Amino acid sequence: MQKEIINTDKAPAAIGSYSQAVKLGNMVYTSGMIPVISETGEVVAGDAAVQAEQAIKNLGEVLQSAGTSFGKVVKTTVFIKDMKDFAAINDVYKKFFSANFPARSCVEVARLPKDVLVEIECIAYI
Numbered sequence: 001m002q003k004e005i006i007n008t009d010k011a012p013a014a015i016g017s018y019s020q021a022v023k024l025g026n027m028v029y030t031s032g033m034i035p036v037i038s039e040t041g042e043v044v045a046g047d048a049a050v051q052a053e054q055a056i057k058n059l060g061e062v063l064q065s066a067g068t069s070f071g072k073v074v075k076t077t078v079f080i081k082d083m084k085d086f087a088a089i090n091d092v093y094k095k096f097f098s099a100n101f102p103a104r105s106c107v108e109v110a111r112l113p114k115d116v117l118v119e120i121e122c123i124a125y126i
Contacts, residue, residue, distance in 0.1 A: 001025050008065035011058040012036035015113060020062045026126045028066040032079065032119040033058040034112065048085035048117040052092040055120050060096065068124045070096050078106040079119040089118055 006021035011033065014020060021030040035044045035054035038061075044054040063069055076097075080089060086106065102122070112119050 006030075006062060006066045008061055010038055010061040010065070012038050012041065021066050023066050023126070028063065028068055028124045028126065030059060030062050030121050030123075032077075032121040033062065034114060034116045034119045036114065036116075043114050043116055047088070048080065048082070049088040049092050051117045052089040052120070053095075055116075055118050056092065056096045059120055059122060063122075063124055066124075066126070068126045072126065073097065073102040073122045073124040075103045075123040076105075077121050078104065079109045079112060080106065081109065081112060081117045083108040085117060 001024055004023040005019045006023055006028065007019065011020055014031065018031050021028050033055045035051035036042065036058070037044055037054065038058070044050060060070060063073070078089065080086065
């Protein structure tokens with residue numbers, strides 16, 4: 001099997017030495033998506049819920065570019081700056097991931113790129 005690099009200009013470009021996602025066979029592994037507006041490169045203004053929505057929209061663009069969707073996500077990892085924001089982020093998360101939720105880990109971290117409040121990555125199948 002050969003890996004395929006996934007890249008779309010509809011999601012923020014990588015700010016380091018990584019790819020937006022990698023496809024291997026019928027699996028897609030995304031990098032963490034942060035709440036950056038792809039057209040401007042700026043972090044979306046707002047609280048954790050607003051930032052979560054932008055991060056998940058960015059994730060959706062990468063998934064679509066890879067030929068898959070939220071319904072085929074099997075695992076997510078959510079990194080948040082403050083666990084007090086968990087409920088607000090979870091409410092946004094449920095707008096994109098509904099019945100038959102993927103497995104998920106959620107971890108509070110000291111700091112995220114560009115000092116954002118949330119970063120989300122996932123694994124999906126095609």
